[in-house]
Amino acid sequence: MGQHADEEEGTKDRSLGNIRVNHVALASADALKEAPMEELDSKGGGGMKNFTVDHSNTVLQMLWDYVRLHHESTVVSPAFPVLLAFSGYLVFCIPFTLMDLVGERLLFIHKYKIQKGRPSVQMMGQCLWRAVFNHLVYVLPAVVINWFWRPPAPLPPTAPTFVQFFTGVISCLLVFDFQYYFWHLVHHKNQWLYKTVHAIHHDHVAPFSWSTQYLGGWELLTVGFWSNTTPLLFKCHPLTTWAFMLLSVWMSVEDHIGYDLPWSLHNIIPWGLCGGAPAHDLHHQKPNTNFAPFFTHLDRVFGTASTVQRRHRVKHKSNSLIHIMVKPLQQLRLHLFDVPVSSHASDQHVNLNNLRRSPNKQKVIYLEKGNKEFGVRL
Template sequence: MSCRNCSGEPQVLCSSGQLFLQPLWDSLRTREALLLSPFFPVLFSISTYVGFCLPFVLLDVLGPRAPALRRYKIHPDFSPSARQLLPCLGQTLYQHVAFVLPVTLLHWACSPAQLPREAPELPQLVHHLVACLLLFDAEFFAWHVLHHRVPWLYRTFHKVHHQNASSFALATQYMSVWELLSLGFFDMVNVTLLGCHPLTVLTFHVVNIWLSVEDHSGYDFPWSTHRLVPFGWYGGVAHHDLHHSHFNCNFAPYFTHWDKILGTLRSSPGPAW
């Protein structure tokens, strides 16, 4: 089933599976100049990241004045200070401007993009989103294990991320340039290999940033992602906190199957609430 649609352009055909996402995609396409700008990926990444971090920063600020919040903290007696928060934010902004932006400009110059008129079908978007998350999880697991098992790699590239023993949201991207660019490379390769629609790419980046921030937030809420995914398939914030505490377990960023297969899974204790 198909229909003439949705962007006001009669030559565009939309299948019934596209109708759900087509209005959203048409709205985004009205900002095509912004979406195709070489500056958009950096602005989008920074704004999404900071936007997801801010609620947790506010919770950390309110924590000493709201004892009820402490029951949801993995480390109830820890709150990051301004001397910890500001360097993390500053390093994220600096690395995106000094390193991510030039790479983005180079990619934009070598591979000019165009936006398709049709939105992806919803099942296709979900399929590609899950595939991207699983691929990223496997790639980062291998990268992560390697950088912990090879002392030179750990000292040179990964140690900076472990400088904060107790995680907090803005420490998510407190990492070396090599690590930041490696994770960005995994993202770019996966969406390219799968041929993801630009709307799927945006959705994947939003979900990936949110999950990484939540994993480092230090808060284990009843509605946290790992409590919504059944059968212990997803590790979550307590799972990742154990990695920062013990270094030799829970290397996968999100899911638990690779750690189970290779014997590096360590279960987190239940919440105090």
């Protein structure tokens, strides 16, 4: 009987202990709810110290907790920003590649094409190979150097607020736009810098998605440097930094797709604040205009903005030079543009390949018959 009584008393004690533990846990939870933004100091031996809870930031905090608890070793690597940006470039280009490959068979999409024609698979492959080559030869050594310069740091325990997240991304985009505008402007005004560093990007008068990173190695390093250091100016949270990188890559790809799609950012954001594909496509046709990568305010302020001019069929007049040249060729379609001379507009009588990297604008008449395209410099 005595042993049975002892067992009953032990069971009661354990039950009371569980009740006390549950009561303490509920009290702690209530305290956290009542003071979500205050630091709670424990008065017991093994309590929580300096613990902060922000109930207004649940979504970002849940995302950040998942990243921090499951992928910390990956995201703290100095190579992670490069992998994030490059993988974003690959993924973002895929849908527009399908659009280019299908071409005229998707009329409801092809009608938004800014320039005629479409890139070949060979052109896409050349751009992709250039991007891979630049990352292996230029970016990878820079990542190794950065590994020693900025060793991995511990991740913060809390996520940014939505206000910090939004303002950080917008601030980084504006600063990057400012940096690249003047870099771009100088590299077009200085002949040596243009030919040595930037001219390769203008090999394609009609840009397409993969040509986004068809760059020289030094230009890619410059863009990568700004993408990684600009968030440091604002002491951005890693989540904010990664969002800025992905959004900047998306906007860069969208600038080069060659389609004026109604759902593109420049058609969604009001007041013409974003240039988008029409503005940058025109930059490849008129290289001395539209230097800003994302927004339009700098080009407007400094007088380098150029409005988009839609292609139109030129009316034949009996007294015009165009009519005299085209009259014997009744079936030819004629387009007149103010564009830089490019290897894509070559003529057997005019050697335009030597001029394709000249930033000077040239008057060019494009004549096309079937799959052949001829360029005549006026």
